[in-house]
Amino acid sequence: MKKYILKRLLLIPLTLFGIMLINFMFIQLAPGGPVEQMMMKMEGSAVSATARISGASSGAAESVASNSKYQGAQGVREELKKQLEHEFGFDKPIHVRFLLMMKKYLVFDFGKSFYRDKKVTDLILEKMPVSISLGVFSTLIIYLISIPLGIRKAQKDGTKFDVWTSWLVIIGYAIPSFLFAIFLVVLFAGGRYLNWFPLRGLVSDNWDSLSWFGKITDYLWHMALPVFAMVIGGFAGLTMLTKNSFLDEMHKNYTITAAAKGLTSTQVLYRHVFRNAMLIIVAGFPAVLVGMLFTGSVLIEVIFSLDGLGLLGFESVMNRDYPVIFGTLYMFALLGLVLNLISDLTYRLIDPRIDFERRQS
Numbered sequence: 125m126k127k128y129i130l131k132r133l134l135l136i137p138l139t140l141f142g143i144m145l146i147n148f149m150f151i152q153l154a155p156g157g158p159v160e161q162m163m164m165k166m167e168g169s170a171v172s173a174t175a176r177i178s179g180a181s182s183g184a185a186e187s188v189a190s191n192s193k194y195q196g197a198q199g200v201r202e203e204l205k206k207q208l209e210h211e212f213g214f215d216k217p218i219h220v221r222f223l224l225m226m227k228k229y230l231v232f233d234f235g236k237s238f239y240r241d242k243k244v245t246d247l248i249l250e251k252m253p254v255s256i257s258l259g260v261f262s263t264l265i266i267y268l269i270s271i272p273l274g275i276r277k278a279q280k281d282g283t284k285f286d287v288w289t290s291w292l293v294i295i296g297y298a299i300p301s302f303l304f305a306i307f308l309v310v311l312f313a314g315g316r317y318l319n320w321f322p323l324r325g326l327v328s329d330n331w332d333s334l335s336w337f338g339k340i341t342d343y344l345w346h347m348a349l350p351v352f353a354m355v356i357g358g359f360a361g362l363t364m365l366t367k368n369s370f371l372d373e374m375h376k377n378y379t380i381t382a383a384a385k386g387l388t389s390t391q392v393l394y395r396h397v398f399r400n401a402m403l404i405i406v407a408g409f410p411a412v413l414v415g416m417l418f419t420g421s422v423l424i425e426v427i428f429s430l431d432g433l434g435l436l437g438f439e440s441v442m443n444r445d446y447p448v449i450f451g452t453l454y455m456f457a458l459l460g461l462v463l464n465l466i467s468d469l470t471y472r473l474i475d476p477r478i479d480f481e482r483r484q485s
Contacts, residue, residue: 140454148222229454234454274362296360324430379392
């Protein structure tokens with residue numbers, strides 16, 4: 125097992141390098157890079173200032189904008205572009221930029237954001253509590269609901285309990301998280317009816333003055349609706365996966381033999397079926413957690429005004445903020461690879477019969 129762990133640890137840098145290289149190449153092909161974005165903003169500001177000084181009407185402002193962009197700025201535009209390219213590091217060849225970036229990333233130096241005047245690490249640390257709160261709470265609640273419910277549905281397969289819980293699962297799966305989040309805002313967060321829950325932020329403004337119990341209560345109060353919105357659509361798939369996995373194992377020969385030897389259904393379930401059926405469920409945990417931390421919470425963060433990593437990543441892509449894009453990508457890719465290794469080790473804890481070294485050989 126030690127050799128297998130060592131091999132996996134050695135593969136992490138190579139896999140991470142490949143992920144970063146592929147994404148780096150694709151990002152370079154996207155039109156409208158940070159230099160173009162910055163020039164458009166600077167030219168737009170110059171046009172607005174000129175229009176204000178001249179006191180022109182809207183028609184005259186458009187004329188000023190046209191003159192500034194194509195006539196007065198023609199001599200300066202190329203110099204400005206070269207200056208911005210040098211400032212952002214785009215005056216170097218593409219392979220040199222990639223190697224310099226990876227060299228810095230080895231020591232977790234992600235540079236500074238192009239637009240926020242902050243280090244990427246500071247931005248990630250600043251936004252991380254929101255995304256961790258949403259991701260961890262949502263994932264734990266989903267697993268705590270889905271696994272017992274899925275096991276119970278497998279035991280009661282075909283009964284009334286299985287039928288009506290299946291309807292609940294289908295409804296939960298059919299409702300998008302962001303749509304359910306809007307419904308919760310309208311109903312419980314002062315939209316049109318009740319005003320029981322806060323609409324924005326992770327904590328209240330007076331959080332520092334609260335007691336430790338008040339801080340915990342306030343934190344959970346703010347997390348209630350966003351987490352509920354993420355859980356409602358997430359538990360359905362895992363519930364059905366758990367049910368089907370347990371049903372498949374319960375109809376195998378070894379469970380029939382165990383029951384024939386006099387074991388009760390509960391003993392068969394938890395002594396024999398459980399550890400085999402749980403393998404496929406444990407395998408999906410890293411993907412679920414990473415998805416909840418990053419991609420799954422983007423719209424939820426927007427709706428509830430939660431400034432987390434999902435929103436940061438979305439805004440950085442829209443603004444072509446390359447240091448933030450690649451910094452967050454690097455962190456989440458590394459996190460995903462580590463969680464996959466932890467997932468394999470969890471396999472071994474659940475079922476000691478699994479030997480990864482023998483499989484690889």
